[in-house]
Amino acid sequence: MYVSEWENGKRTISDRYAEILRRLLGATDAELRGGGNAAAVPMTDGYDELLSRIDSASSVSESMVATLNDQTELLRTMDRQMGASGLVDQMTGHLARLEDALNFAVLPSARRPVALALVGASTLAAWQAIDSGAIERAWRHYELAKRAARDAESPTHLAHAMAEQAYVLCEAGRPALGVELVRDAHRILGTSGSARLRAWLYAAEAELCAHVSELEDDCRRALDAAMATIPPGSEERDPDVASLFLNTAHLSRWQGNVLALLGDGDAVTSLYDALKVVDPTFVRAKAGLHTDLAQAHLARAEYDDANTHLKQARLLASRTGSVRQRRRVDLLSERL
Known part of the structure; x- marks a missing residue:
């Protein structure tokens, strides 16, 4: 009964x-x-339910994967314009659907496109978590991205996920360990991957090295390698890694950020050049650029200019709900 x-x-x-x-x-x-x-x-034995899930996963067509990628792209656009804070529930549901589809896909031909879609979504979710200050969640999302990249047998996507994960280590106070992870990512990539991705890896290494005082020479070498590797022209999007945007203008901003971290007075020139050409839809990136300029002016004891850019950075960081950028602004404000 x-x-x-x-x-x-x-x-x-x-x-x-x-x-x-x-x-x-x-x-x-x-x-x-x-x-x-x-x-x-x-x-019951549960086999009917299992087979139903497997059949559903095997029916995920190319058009369905394209739709899932379109959803990721929409979330990426919303994130860069409005910030991550309002997208947590949408990202969680999106990741769950993709992970469920991958868990029950059997053959490699069905798994690989879903796995690549999951890499793109989970790295986006991870970066949003970093921006929101949810470091452990970011780490878990990157671990998911790395597993999916291995499932897809894609060293390109694995290297990118590893290098982004290094930023979690940097935010947690272990930049030297992050440097090693980026270097491992470069070794995994080898000669594969685009020149744009290799330039991005060098720039990421340079930024992380800038947080380790004894690695200043390594920082400058990596920065030079990035500048030498980036393809010419205004094209910014990587053909393989959808979340990677980098061209000479972006790299100029990145160079200014790294030089500002080193306390190099030349950072100001690079950063103002980048400010002239920054895409206005990249609101969070613009907040970071103003923060970088404030840091560069502080290194030159130009406090009025630093304060001007900190005010603008705080406004944009609040607009996107960026905990990471607000933390940077607060730390620099203490030096005024």
């Missing part, structure tokens, strides 16, 4: 019976009590 009432949701499973059923059925407590409904109890 109890079993019937459990199945029909008329009676909840008590702790006493739950302990007995867990041992008898080999079920977890969550499976037993799922949704307050004993229908979650695996009274």
Whole structure:
């Protein structure tokens, strides 16, 4: 009688019976009590449900993957214009759908496109988490991205996810370890990947080296390598890694950021050049650029100029809800 009432949701499973059923059925407590409904109890062998999930995953067509990638692109656009704070629920649901599709896809031909879509979505979610100050969540998303990249057998996407994950280490106070992770990413990439991605890896290495006092020479060498590797022209998007935007103008801003971290007076010129050409839709990036300019002016003891840019940076950081940028602004404000 109890079993019937459990199945029909008329009676909840008590702790006493739950302990007995867990041992008898080999079920977890969550499976037993799922949704307050004993229908979650695996009274059958579960093969029908499994095969249904597998069939659903195998039916994910190229057009469906394209739709999922379009959703990621929409979330990416919303993120760079409005910030990550309002997108947490949407990103969580989007990742869950992609991960579920990958978990039940069987053959490599079905898994690879879904895995690549999951890499793009999870690295975006991870960067949003960094911006929101949710460091552990960011780390977990990057681990998911790396697993998906390995599943897709893509050293390009694996290297990019590893190098972005290095920023989590830097934010957590371990920039030297982050440098090693970026260098490992470069070794994994090898001779594959685009020149744009290789330039991005060099620039990321330079930025992380700038946070380690004894690596200033390495920082400048990596920065020079990035400038020598970036393809000419205004094209900014990488052909393989959808989340990677980098051209000479972007790299000029990045160079200014790195030089500002080193306290180099030449940073100001690079940063003002970048400010003239920054895409107005990259609101968070513009906030970072004003923060970089404030840091560069502080290094030259130009406090009025630094204060002007800090005010603009604070305004833009608040507009996008960027915890990361607001933290930078607050730390620099203490030096005025």
